[in-house]
Amino acid sequence: MARPRAFDENEVLDAAIRCFWMRGYEATSVRDLASSMGLTGASLYNAFGDKHALYERALQRYVDESVADRIRRLEDPAIGPRAAIGAFFDEVVERSLDDPDMKGCMMVNAAVELGPHDPDMRAAAGRTLGEIEAFFRRRVAAGQKDGAIAADLSPEDFARMLLGVLLGIRVLSRIRPERALLEGVLRPALAALEPR
Structure with a gap:
């Protein structure tokens, strides 16, 4: 009979998210992950499989807790379409400016770091970007x-x-998280939405 897990899965996944998000996939070792998650290497492997499988789980949790949640909230019919788009970007800009570690967006980071050579990550990032694009389209x-x-x-x-x-805002926020810059990128795009 298998023993029950002695840890909260969401808590340890959140620790993995922080670790991967700070360092990126390649620079994060299994030792870094086990230490940050409060697990032994063997427990990490038993619970989540290998590093790649853990990264996929952590990235999916990140997407569910940030991107998917934002889309869900802003699809509310009580929020006008133009206001929903503005609120989406307001949250992204504020989140970018409130990040002293300049981590950017974990999903965008995954797309840039792993997408070109990892078909699973390319597909995962493509799905998430497709969901964002579909939100904007709707x-x-x-x-x-x-x-x-x-x-x-x-x-x-x-x-x-x-x-x-x-994507431009999220990449810029990693190297120049300046309000004037990020809002300056956004302002013409929102102005283009205004009825003529």
């Missing part, structure tokens, strides 16, 4: 329908532009 389409968003570009094109702006 909000733009709803805003165009009610006249709150300009109709001169398709919802698909606006969504792709907003996704690019988001």
